[in-house]
Amino acid sequence: MPRLSEVIAALETLWPAERAESWDAVGTVAGDPDQEVTRVLFAVDPVQEIVDEAVKLGADLLITHHPLYLRGTTTVAATHFKGRVVHTLIKNDIALHVAHTNADTADPGVSDALAGALDLRVTGPLVPDPADPEGRRGLGRLCALDHPLTVREFAARAAERLPATAQGIRVAGDPEALVRTVAVSGGSGDSLFDHVRAAGADAFLTADLRHHPVSEARAHSPLALLDAAHWATEWPWCELAASQLDEISDRHGWDLRVHVSKTVTDPWTAHAASATSDPLGAPN
Numbered sequence: 001m002p003r004l005s006e007v008i009a010a011l012e013t014l015w016p017a018e019r020a021e022s023w024d025a026v027g028t029v030a031g032d033p034d035q036e037v038t039r040v041l042f043a044v045d046p047v048q049e050i051v052d053e054a055v056k057l058g059a060d061l062l063i064t065h066h067p068l069y070l071r072g073t074t075t076v077a078a079t080h081f082k083g084r085v086v087h088t089l090i091k092n093d094i095a096l097h098v099a100h101t102n103a104d105t106a107d108p109g110v111s112d113a114l115a116g117a118l119d120l121r122v123t124g125p126l127v128p129d130p131a132d133p134e135g136r137r138g139l140g141r142l143c144a145l146d147h148p149l150t151v152r153e154f155a156a157r158a159a160e161r162l163p164a165t166a167q168g169i170r171v172a173g174d175p176e177a178l179v180r181t182v183a184v185s186g187g188s189g190d191s192l193f194d195h196v197r198a199a200g201a202d203a204f205l206t207a208d209l210r211h212h213p214v215s216e217a218r219a220h221s222p223l224a225l226l227d228a229a230h231w232a233t234e235w236p237w238c239e240l241a242a243s244q245l246d247e248i249s250d251r252h253g254w255d256l257r258v259h260v261s262k263t264v265t266d267p268w269t270a271h272a273a274s275a276t277s278d279p280l281g282a283p284n
C-alpha cells in the first residue's frame with residue numbers, strides 16, 4: 001500500500017500546484033504523509049455530506065476540485081461547518097487534497113472531461129497556457145461536432161449527458177441555429193466571452209452565466225449560450241481524474257480502490273418552470 005506522500009507525489013505530476021492561479025488554495029489540506037492509502041474518493045465539493053460519504057466508504061483520501069479554505073482562517077472549531085469538516089477528516093484519518101485551477105488548465109483537465117461527457121472532439125484550449133510549448137494546456141476547450149446539431153439538439157444532449165441538477169440547461173440563442181463548433185469551460189465561464197468570440201465558436205457551454213455579460217454577448221454576435229449548473233460542468237472531471245489515478249495505481253502495483261461520489265452537491269435544489277410553454281420545445 002502506498003503512503004499518502006507517494007500518492008500526493010503522483011497527483012502532483014497530473015496537477016502541479018505551481019500551475020494553480022495565485023489566488024487559489026490547492027494541495028493537501030489535511031493528512032499525515034506517512035499514513036497508508038487504500039481507498040480514495042473523488043468529489044467536486046469538500047462539504048460535510050461528502051466527508052460523511054468518505055467515512056462510510058472507509059476512504060483514506062478525499063480528493064476534491066474545490067478548496068475547503070480559499071483564504072486563511074483563525075479557527076477550525078467544529079461549531080463552524082468548515083471546522084466540522086476538518087474534525088471529521090482528522091478523527092477518521094482521512095486526508096483531503098485539492099486540485100482546482102491546476103486541474104482546470106491541465107492536459108487533460110476539467111474542460112476535457114466536460115467535452116468528453118458531451119461527446120465533443122477537442123481541437124485545443126480556449127485560452128492557451130503560454131508556458132506550454134505543445135499548446136495543449138489552458139483554460140476551456142474549443143471543440144468540434146462531427147455532425148452539426150441545432151442549438152435545441154445540443155442543449156438536449158447536454159441535459160441528457162451531464163449529471164441531473166435542478167437547474168438543467170439554460171439557453172440563450174436561436175434554437176434552430178446550427179452548431180458546428182463549441183467552446184466549453186467547466187465552472188464559471190462568463191469572463192471568457194472575448195476568447196469565445198475571437199475563436200468564432202457557434203456555441204459556448206459553461207456555468208454561472210450572469211444577465212449583463214450574456215445580454216452583451218448576445219448583442220455582439222449570434223453566439224448561442226448554454227448555462228449548466230456549476231457542479232454538473234465539473235463533475236465529469238472526477239471520473240476522468242479517478243481513471244488517471246487508477247492507471248497510476250496499476251502502474252505502481254498499488255491496488256488502490258478509487259471511487260467517484262455521485263452525491264449532487266449543486267446548492268440549487270429545485271426549479272419551478274414558468275407558466276409559459278417551453279420555448280425550446282419542438283414546434284407544433
Ligand SMILES: [Zn+2]
Binds near residue numbers: 187
Ligand atoms: Zn468550480
